[in-house]
Amino acid sequence: MRAGTLGLAIAEARSAFITASAGAGLSVNDVAVHGRTATEPEIILRTLGVERGAPILDLDLAEAKARLEQLPWVASAAIERHLPDTLYVRLSEREPMxxxxxxxxxxxxxxxxxxxxxxxxxxxxxNRDVERLPQVVGANAPGQVQKLLAALERVPAVAKRLKAATWVGDRRWNLTLDNGVVVKLPEGGVLTALRQLADMDATGKVLDRDIVAVDLRQADRMVLQTTVILPGMEDEKKKPGKKT
Structure with missing residues (x-):
């Protein structure tokens, strides 16, 4: 028997077996999904590509898993057949930050x-959880946010007050806190700067003062801005060569 003929015979035998198995009760009657919070149920079913009554043995589990893991919210997926009639799907979803x-x-x-x-x-x-998420601003901000969040997690006193973070000049962050105060972080040493701010606030209630900004861009000093600087005035106050 030629290879092509043999392959066709195997495919026909498989098809006949799967059809017979469905007739014997091995067909999809239920899809149990665990770990789903954000992914819509209908999207999961559509991605699986199965309908009620379809032969349960006909689903390629590896391909279905790969399709599920292409969904935006899904970090990982596992699929099992629980014979005779149930597909069990376990999802691990990404956390919105x-x-x-x-x-x-x-x-x-x-x-x-x-x-x-x-x-x-x-x-x-x-979804009310969205309202509690901080904002990040800037075209390239998503590529930098992981390092910022990692630093903030180690300084919860500042993290809990964060409302927005703006990626400035494609090199550093400005943080806006819940009282409107802007914290200007340095290009490097972000964790050290955040800890300095938390320590100063714990001892001197810096963030409760009548200020509009805290400048931490220089490692050896903290500058408190008490009045709004009008456009153009900041350049006059900067020293030659000082970065913004």
């Missing part, structure tokens, strides 16, 4: 900067 604002669009991202969903759409669906 911030809302990325760019070109008038607001996108929920995870800690790695991966886009997850449109923030406005989630809000329309009644």
């Amino acid at each position: 911030a809302i990325w604002q760019n070109d008038r669009r607001f996108t929920v991202i995870d800690r790695e900067g991966r886009p997850l969903a449109d923030a406005a759409e989630l809000a329309r669906r009644g």
